[in-house]
Amino acid sequence: MRLATWNVNSVNARLETVLGWFEAAQPDVAVLQELKCVDEKFPREAFERLGYNIEVHGQKTYNGVALLSKYPLDDVRRGLPEGEDDDQARYVEALVLSARPIRVGGLYLPNGNPIGTEKFAYKLNWMRRLHAHATNLLAYEEAFVLAGDFNVIPEPEDADNPQSWLGDALFQPESRAAFRALKNLGLTEANLTVGAEPHGYTFWDYQAGAWQRNHGIRIDHILTSPQATDRLQACEIHRNVRAGEKPSDHVPVVATLAD
DNA sequence: ATGGTAGACCTTCTA
Numbered sequence A: 001m002r003l004a005t006w007n008v009n010s011v012n013a014r015l016e017t018v019l020g021w022f023e024a025a026q027p028d029v030a031v032l033q034e035l036k037c038v039d040e041k042f043p044r045e046a047f048e049r050l051g052y053n054i055e056v057h058g059q060k061t062y063n064g065v066a067l068l069s070k071y072p073l074d075d076v077r078r079g080l081p082e083g084e085d086d087d088q089a090r091y092v093e094a095l096v097l098s099a100r101p102i103r104v105g106g107l108y109l110p111n112g113n114p115i116g117t118e119k120f121a122y123k124l125n126w127m128r129r130l131h132a133h134a135t136n137l138l139a140y141e142e143a144f145v146l147a148g149d150f151n152v153i154p155e156p157e158d159a160d161n162p163q164s165w166l167g168d169a170l171f172q173p174e175s176r177a178a179f180r181a182l183k184n185l186g187l188t189e190a191n192l193t194v195g196a197e198p199h200g201y202t203f204w205d206y207q208a209g210a211w212q213r214n215h216g217i218r219i220d221h222i223l224t225s226p227q228a229t230d231r232l233q234a235c236e237i238h239r240n241v242r243a244g245e246k247p248s249d250h251v252p253v254v255a256t257l258a259d
Numbered sequence B: 001a002t003g004g005t006a007g008a009c010c011t012t013c014t015a
Helices: A015-025 A044-049 A118-138 A173-184 A190-194 A239-243
Strands: A002-007 A029-033 A053-057 A065-069 A073-078 A091-096 A102-108 A144-149 A220-224 A232-237 A253-257
Touching: A002 A015, A002 A102, A002 A144, A002 A220, A015 A044, A029 A102, A029 A144, A044 A053, A053 A073, A053 A091, A065 A073, A065 A091, A065 A102, A102 A118, A118 A144, A118 A173, A144 A253, A190 A220, A190 A232, A190 A253, A220 A253
Parallel strands: A002 A029, A102 A144
Antiparallel strands: A002 A253, A029 A065, A053 A065, A073 A091, A091 A102, A144 A220, A232 A253
């Protein structure tokens, strides 16, 4: 099974590009972030034509996540627990009914900039909620995956110029510690474990020629539960997508798991 | 030190 995550930076502005990649890469399951549209504006038919079942958690203008699967989906969740006061659409999860079912959570973790504001506090609280949810899922001792745009640079090796990120929410000690604590529950980072380029970048800013200068960072991650880690075979960063026509600022990351 | 780009949308916000 091929499982992809991709922050598409508006699914409608980039529909042809996204569909072209899906036809070429043929992921069985995919989580998308930054749809930037409400559920009704998601181009559902275009993906259904490619054979996908679709669960969308959309929002006007900002955020928005989707889960697409060639297998049937069950037990769908929109939003993390403790979300009563949270109006931002950043999490969608479902049980993927492949031969050996696997639960997949797609997430768009808050950016959190600038630090020292309520945005950074929201990021850390969202990470606390994700940690609690992962703890609950782990108790079932089943295969699951948390994939998406984590907006966390885990280590200095994951940035072209780590010094330039010292004041950024993506590289704050608190953000990195929360990501590390999540992994320390027993989750495995797919790209670090079976990736050909463990510290390959997944994001290059549109500004200041970041792509041309390879000023990238690695912030799109796939985490696997122990039972999913047992099935982990490969992880690829589709770097060349960034060089394409009208690209997203993120590229797809694709993990291969035994069926 | 600053500004640089992209998308949604009403004017600035988010990234």
